[in-house]
Amino acid sequence: MDPYEKRKEVRRKLRKLEGLPTLPPIVQRLNTMVEDERVSIGQIAELIEKDQVITSKILRLANSAFYGFPRRVSTVQNALMLLGINVIKILITTSSIFEILHKEDVGLWEHSVGVAACAKILAEKVELKEPQEIATAGLLHDLGRVIEKVAFLQEYNQIIEFIKKEKKDPLKAEEEVLGINHAEIGAFLMRQWNLPERLIEAVEAHHDLSKAKEFKKEAAVIHLADVLIHARGYGESLYKKVPPLDEKAFKILKLDFSFIKELFFKLEPKLYELKFFTEELKKETEGM
Amino acid sequence: MQRLPLAYIIPGMKTYEEVVDANGRTLCGKGVELTEEHLKRFQEFGVQFITVEGLKVRLPWEKTLEEELEGLEKRFEGISDPVLLNIKEVLKEFLLEKYKET
Numbered sequence: 054m055d056p057y058e059k060r061k062e063v064r065r066k067l068r069k070l071e072g073l074p075t076l077p078p079i080v081q082r083l084n085t086m087v088e089d090e091r092v093s094i095g096q097i098a099e100l101i102e103k104d105q106v107i108t109s110k111i112l113r114l115a116n117s118a119f120y121g122f123p124r125r126v127s128t129v130q131n132a133l134m135l136l137g138i139n140v141i142k143i144l145i146t147t148s149s150i151f152e153i154l155h156k157e158d159v160g161l162w163e164h165s166v167g168v169a170a171c172a173k174i175l176a177e178k179v180e181l182k183e184p185q186e187i188a189t190a191g192l193l194h195d196l197g198r199v200i201e202k203v204a205f206l207q208e209y210n211q212i213i214e215f216i217k218k219e220k221k222d223p224l225k226a227e228e229e230v231l232g233i234n235h236a237e238i239g240a241f242l243m244r245q246w247n248l249p250e251r252l253i254e255a256v257e258a259h260h261d262l263s264k265a266k267e268f269k270k271e272a273a274v275i276h277l278a279d280v281l282i283h284a285r286g287y288g289e290s291l292y293k294k295v296p297p298l299d300e301k302a303f304k305i306l307k308l309d310f311s312f313i314k315e316l317f318f319k320l321e322p323k324l325y326e327l328k329f330f331t332e333e334l335k336k337e338t339e340g341m
Numbered sequence: 342m343q344r345l346p347l348a349y350i351i352p353g354m355k356t357y358e359e360v361v362d363a364n365g366r367t368l369c370g371k372g373v374e375l376t377e378e379h380l381k382r383f384q385e386f387g388v389q390f391i392t393v394e395g396l397k398v399r400l401p402w403e404k405t406l407e408e409e410l411e412g413l414e415k416r417f418e419g420i421s422d423p424v425l426l427n428i429k430e431v432l433k434e435f436l437l438e439k440y441k442e443t
């Protein structure tokens with residue numbers, strides 16, 4: 054099938070959410086509540102707390118090193134105040150996908166949490182508002198890859214083969230096989246889930262900064278964080294070598310190169326915590 | 342340098358960074374040799390992780406310096422972009438410092 058036709062087919066499937074895990078039922082109620090200005094954080098917390106599984110997942114992510122709060126986040130209300138309703142909504146919406154991710158592809162999970170931690174450090178350094186949202190964008194940036202694996206397995210295997218045997222660039226391989234790359238797939242789904250545009254753009258443009266319109270800095274942070282985590286060699290993605298870096302990222306962020314060394318020192322302790330976190334998750338799934 | 346869960350920490354290890362409690366308060370400076378008292382205090386204040394000097398605990402996933410440097414070369418093989426090569430140099434410096442025994 055030619056890539057253009059294939060692209061249409063992929064988007065059709067994504068629109069119908071074919072083969073994708075269903076969203077937790079709480080998401081819809083949460084969305085209506087969030088839109089209602091009269092609803093308080095306490096009421097939202099109450100709704101979430103009724104679902105114990107979601108509650109424990111949220112608290113766990115809120116306490117993990119990529120957000121890096123010194124205080125222990127022990128209640129949903131606490132998490133809502135520290136992370137903001139946007140982030141909580143995203144974590145609930147994507148919870149089943151992240152469960153698949155750390156069970157099925159622990160390398161990509163580690164890559165994602167590493168990018169989240171790195172993006173948080175960068176966002177704080179360049180003083181972007183709500184750095185925890187940028188960390189969440191980091192967590193989601195390769196969401197499209199998970200979707201490829203879950204909903205387009207045959208095509209995904211072909212992509213892997215193209216990369217291995219023909220030494221193709223991973224993005225090119227995706228575009229040839231699916232007519233669309235993982236950054237676009239991720240952004241497409243995020244739009245469908247009504248997630249904030251700020252995060253969508255950052256995900257959409259993380260391999261091509263020219264795609265960012267309103268949120269260039271956010272996109273530049275995720276792009277740079279992705280390259281730096283590959284360079285550090287934490288986790289795994291389809292890039293076995295460090296992916297191309299768009300130098301403009303430094304200009305967009307007004308970031309001096311000299312910060313990079315400091316960044317690796319700040320990042321390393323977080324990577325240790327994330328490793329222990331992942332090991333813990335692994336043990337739990339194995340024990341199940 | 343290693344960052345370890347409190348349960349892995351034994352007296353005699355030296356802090357690489359400040360130790361901060363669950364409320365963001367500093368409990369211990371950097372470069373301090375830890376004692377039994379420190380550890381008790383950390384536990385009371387809900388400290389979960391501590392960054393210590395050197396690599397004192399053998400963690401199954403942790404690489405040696407040689408393995409790290411080898412991996413770094415592999416990841417940058419064939420890359421000629423000068424900015425990326427600068428990042429590689431910075432990483433090398435970082436790794437040498439990280440693995441420095443004190």
Ligand SMILES: [Fe+2]
Pocket residue numbers: 194195235236259260279
């Ligand atoms: Fe990516």
Ligand SMILES: [Fe+2]
Pocket residue numbers: 164168194195279290
């Ligand atoms: Fe990535």
